[in-house]
Amino acid sequence: MKAALIPFDIKDLRPEKGSPAPERIVKGHPQNRSWNLYTSRDGKFFSGIWEGDPGEWIIHYTEDEFCHILEGVSVITSDNGAAMTVRAGDAFVIPAGFSGTWEVVERTRKHYAIYEA
Numbered sequence: 001m002k003a004a005l006i007p008f009d010i011k012d013l014r015p016e017k018g019s020p021a022p023e024r025i026v027k028g029h030p031q032n033r034s035w036n037l038y039t040s041r042d043g044k045f046f047s048g049i050w051e052g053d054p055g056e057w058i059i060h061y062t063e064d065e066f067c068h069i070l071e072g073v074s075v076i077t078s079d080n081g082a083a084m085t086v087r088a089g090d091a092f093v094i095p096a097g098f099s100g101t102w103e104v105v106e107r108t109r110k111h112y113a114i115y116e117a
Helices: none
Strands: 016-018 025-028 032-039 045-052 055-060 064-078 083-087 091-094 099-115
Touching (some): 025 099
Antiparallel strands (some): 025 055, 032 045, 055 099, 064 083, 064 091, 064 099
């Protein structure tokens, strides 16, 4: 079987809907949608599009995640208080072991690529 390219086209796909666990919510009523477009055969790598509504929640990363913000504004703050505001066009990696909060200020949409060792 030949491998094929995987386009990031979600127009005919239904998203998986979710929200952070209630005990992790800091403020608001954040809701999110994700379109996972690819999962590797071993299940350790996956990528797609994620979209979140305003709110803030606690994050604890066990995975490494590359993010490319497509639209919106979010503030990611580490446990030591260092904050980074991300907007459309920004790209960054959240390494495994990162803990802090993610606040969606304006509905945010991103491409993600995640590796879970």
